[in-house]
Each structure stands twice: as C-alpha cells, then as structure tokens.
Amino acid sequence: xxxxxxxxxxxxxxxxxxxxxxxxxxxxxxxxxxxxxxxxxxxxxxxxxxxxxxxxxxxxxxxxxxxxxxxxxxxxxxxxxxxxxxxxxxxxxxxxxxxxxxxxxxxxxxxxxxxxxxxxxxxxxxxxxxxxxxxxxxxxxxxxxxxxxxxxxxxxxxxxxxxxxxxxxxxxxxxxxxxxxxxxxxxxxxxxxxxxxxxxxxxxxxxxxxxxxxxxxxxxxxxxxxxxxxxxxxxxxxxxxxxxxxxxxxxxxxxxxxxxxxxxxxxxxxxxxxxxxxxxxxxxxxxxxxxxxxxxxxxxxxxxxxxxxxxxxxxxxxxxxxxxxxxxxxxxxxxxxxxxxxxxxxxxxxxxxxxxxxxxxxxxxxxxxxxxxxxxxxxxxxxxxxxxxxxxxxxxxxxxxxxxxxxxxxxxxxxxxxxxxxxxxxxxxxxx
Numbered sequence: 001x002x003x004x005x006x007x008x009x010x011x012x013x014x015x016x017x018x019x020x021x022x023x024x025x026x027x028x029x030x031x032x033x034x035x036x037x038x039x040x041x042x043x044x045x046x047x048x049x050x051x052x053x054x055x056x057x058x059x060x061x062x063x064x065x066x067x068x069x070x071x072x073x074x075x076x077x078x079x080x081x082x083x084x085x086x087x088x089x090x091x092x093x094x095x096x097x098x099x100x101x102x103x104x105x106x107x108x109x110x111x112x113x114x115x116x117x118x119x120x121x122x123x124x125x126x127x128x129x130x131x132x133x134x135x136x137x138x139x140x141x142x143x144x145x146x147x148x149x150x151x152x153x154x155x156x157x158x159x160x161x162x163x164x165x166x167x168x169x170x171x172x173x174x175x176x177x178x179x180x181x182x183x184x185x186x187x188x189x190x191x192x193x194x195x196x197x198x199x200x201x202x203x204x205x206x207x208x209x210x211x212x213x214x215x216x217x218x219x220x221x222x223x224x225x226x227x228x229x230x231x232x233x234x235x236x237x238x239x240x241x242x243x244x245x246x247x248x249x250x251x252x253x254x255x256x257x258x259x260x261x262x263x264x265x266x267x268x269x270x271x272x273x274x275x276x277x278x279x280x281x282x283x284x285x286x287x288x289x290x291x292x293x294x295x296x297x298x299x300x301x302x303x304x305x306x307x308x309x310x311x312x313x314x315x316x317x318x319x320x321x322x323x324x325x326x327x328x329x330x331x332x333x334x335x336x337x338x339x340x341x342x343x344x345x346x347x348x349x350x351x352x353x354x355x356x357x358x359x360x361x362x363x364x365x366x367x368x369x370x371x372x373x374x375x376x377x378x379x380x381x382x383x384x385x386x387x388x389x390x391x392x393x394x395x396x397x398x399x400x401x402x403x404x405x406x407x408x409x410x411x412x413x414x415x416x417x418x419x420x421x422x423x424x425x426x427x428x429x430x431x432x
Contacts, residue, residue, distance in 0.1 A: 007333070008252055008323035010341075012071050014332030015322050017340025019064035019071075024351040024393065026061025027185065028385070031145050031355075031363055032378050036061070039283035039290035046290065053281040053292060054274075063280050065188050066235050066308060067315045069195055073239020074319060076196060077203055078252075081243055084207045092207060096200055098416060103196050105412035107189050108170050110349050110405050115169075115182035118353045119162040122147065122182070123155050130357050134364035142364060147356040149181035172197070175230070185352040188232075195232035199240060215244060231308045238316050242323070251324055261326055269325035276317025282310040346397040346405050354393050362388045 029036050036059050038045040040052045050056060057063070076099060083092045121127065127147045135141050149165070152158045162182060169180045169190055177187050202221065206214045218241050225234035246252055261269075283290055284307045288297035297306045321328040331337075340347075366381040 011322040011332040013341030014337035020344035037284040041291040042286035069235030073236035077240040109408040137364035137368040191232040195236040273321040279314030346400040
C-alpha cells in the first residue's frame with residue numbers, strides 16, 4: 001500500500017475509514033456510559049475532559065453517520081455532474097441508470113448475508129450461551145447489550161423471522177427507522193438508500209440547469225430537508241453541492257499539476273479544517289446548554305435538530321478540506337487510513353454482532369474481576385475489552401471483505417451487464 005499517489009477521492013476513502021472506526025467506538029462506549037451523547041459542561045452528564053470539542057469526535061458516532069451520507073452524496077453525484085458539464089447527455093442517462101440499478105444490491109447484499117449468518121449462529125445457541133455467561137459474570141441479564149433477535153424453536157421459524165426482518169430493513173416505502181433485530185446498527189443503510197435515490201432524482205431533474213441556478217436550488221433543498229428532518233437527504237445534497245463546487249474549480253486534477261501553496265494558504269486551510277471539526281463536535285443532547293455551543297444554538301431561527309444541522313455543516317467543511325487542502329488530503333491518504341477505507345463498509349456491517357457476542361462476553365468478564373464502580377475501573381474495563389475485541393473485529397472485517405463484500409460488488413456489476421440492454425445507449429452514441 002505504500003507509495004500510493006495522493007488524490008482527493010482517496011482522501012475521502014481514508015475519511016470514511018476513520019468514520020467507520022469511530023462508529024464502532026461509539027457503540028462500544030455505550031456499554032459503559034451515556035456520556036457519549038453530551039458535551040463538556042452540560043448538566044450532570046458533562047463532567048469529563050474527553051467530552052470537550054475535538055476530543056469527543058473520537059466517539060461521535062451519530063456525526064460520522066451524517067458524514068457517511070455527505071461522502072456518498074459527493075461520490076455518487078460526481079460522475080454524472082462531470083458528464084453534465086461536458087454535455088455528454090447519453091452517458092449521463094447510462095450512469096444514472098447503472099447507479100440506480102446497482103445501489104440496492106451494493107448496500108443490502110452484504111448486510112443480508114451478515115444477518116443471515118447471525119441468524120444461523122443465533123439458532124445454534126451462540127448468543128444464548130453469551131447471554132448466560134454474561135449473566136453469571138455480573139449477576140443479572142445485560143439485555144441492553146445483547147442481540148435483540150429472539151431465538152425461536154425451529155430453524156424454519158427463525159428463517160421466516162429473518163426474512164420478515166430483512167424485508168422491513170430494505171423496504172423503500174417508509175421513512176420510519178427500522179432496527180433490524182439481527183443487527184440494529186444497519187438502520188442507516190435504509191436511510192442511505194433513500195437518500196441516494198432522491199439524490200439521483202435531483203441530478204436528473206436539475207441536470208439541464210446551469211450551475212449558477214443549480215447550486216441555489218440545492219441549497220434550498222438542503223434547508224427544506226433539514227426542516228422536514230430528512231437528514232440523510234440533506235446530507236446527500238450537501239455532498240452534491242461540494243462535488244459541484246470541486247468540479248467548477250478543478251479540484252480533482254492530479255496533485256502534481258497543482259501549484260505549490262504558500263504557508264499563509266496552508267494556515268487558512270488548517271484553521272478551516274479545525275473549524276469543521278469543532279462544529280462536528282456539537283453534542284447530541286443539551287447543545288444549547290453546553291459551553292461553546294450555546295451561541296450556535298440561537299443562530300438558526302427554525303425549530304430543527306440543532307445537533308444534526310451543525311454536524312452537517314461541520315461535515316461539509318471536513319469533506320471540503322479533505323478534497324481541497326493539500327495537508328489534510330495527504331493525512332487521509334496515508335497507507336493505514338487507506339486500508340481502513342477499504343474495510344470501512346465491512347467494519348460497519350459486522351461490528352454489531354461482534355459487540356453483541358465477543359464484546360459482551362469480554363466486557364462482562366472484565367466487570368466480574370475488576371469491578372466497574374469507579375472511573376479508573378471503567379477505563380480499565382474499556383481498555384481490556386478494546387484490546388481483545390479490536391483484533392477480532394479487524395480479522396472478521398478482513399475476511400468479510402474478501403469473501404462477501406468484494407464478490408457482492410462484482411455480482412451486482414455482472415448482473416447489470418447480463419440483464420440490461422445498452423442497445424439504445426450504443427445506438428444514440430453512434431449517431432452522435
């Protein structure tokens with residue numbers, strides 16, 4: 001992996017990799033304290049130094065989910081917008097058609113396979129064993145941290161329950177958040193799928209407009225989506241705005257063709273990136289009572305979810321910095337972060353079952369022998385759990401990528417080639 005050439009799109013891969021790890025940390029920390037939702041100085045929950053801005057980003061899982069949507073909006077709209085700017089209308093249609101066809105397969109096939117495996121392990125009593133051992137360790141059931149799905153008497157009944165849960169997860173005809181009992185963390189895939197389809201529709205509907213008209217309309221759509229609390233849509237449109245902007249200014253040119261930037265410019269870029277990190281640190285609860293964020297909470301006049309609004313703005317600045325700041329770009333294109341980017345989706349898909357099995361067993365065992373009453377005990381428990389769970393997750397994510405994720409991506413492409421017709425596209429291309 002060493003020696004890879006730095007480029008803006010690779011930087012987004014690295015950023016996605018970090019975000020996926022942060023979501024895992026967030027879900028792991030939930031087992032120890034609800035403080036993950038609060039900022040420093042907020043009522044009785046804001047007592048710890050790691051709740052300060054910037055530091056709390058290490059476990060700001062909800063912020064990272066919005067960042068996923070922004071990055072997806074950027075990447076999914078980039079190619080069709082580029083084709084629109086070049087006037088290649090036939091290729092615009094072909095690209096959008098391909099994206100719409102493959103999007104559901106790309107998001108849900110790995111998720112369905114992972115939940116199917118979880119269902120088989122549940123039926124084989126693995127999670128029942130974990131529940132019994134954790135109960136022995138702490139003296140009572142830790143239902144909050146166990147797998148949500150019930151174990152049924154027969155494999156056939158379990159399979160039908162899995163089918164119903166799977167359909168509820170992929171059902172595109174509802175805006176309701178559904179927590180799949182075989183992996184509740186996958187709720188965001190349904191939201192991302194809906195946001196993607198609306199994004200493709202916006203690209204198609206606004207494609208013939210000039211960019212100077214398209215951008216104001218997109219800004220209005222972001223605001224409208226936020227007011228209506230459709231945050232996955234707002235974040236997807238935010239990514240599209242950034243892609244439009246970068247195409248206009250030629251940001252995606254090869255790095256070696258870009259002029260050398262001055263130290264003054266570097267300073268401005270870093271300060272902007274830091275500002276984005278600060279806004280992205282806006283806490284989920286009691287932001288209007290948190291020092292440093294009280295003023296921000298009074299700026300937006302309408303009643304919207306302040307945390308998500310400022311987190312999206314912070315996420316936009318972070319993505320902008322990753323594609324426009326040479327220093328930030330080089331950081332996110334390091335070899336290790338690029339690998340995290342490659343396994344980011346597998347980590348996101350499999351970390352839930354890992355936490356409900358290995359994580360729960362290790363955590364309860366640690367509680368049994370080291371206690372969990374004092375702060376030092378909680379920190380030690382978390383450290384011990386992380387030392388054991390992270391290598392397991394890393395290995396499972398690596399295997400899942402090789403055995404499931406990559407084959408699913410290839411299958412969706414193979415299926416598209418074999419069941420669709422490019423006759424009209426080829427004919428119109430020849431006539432041009």
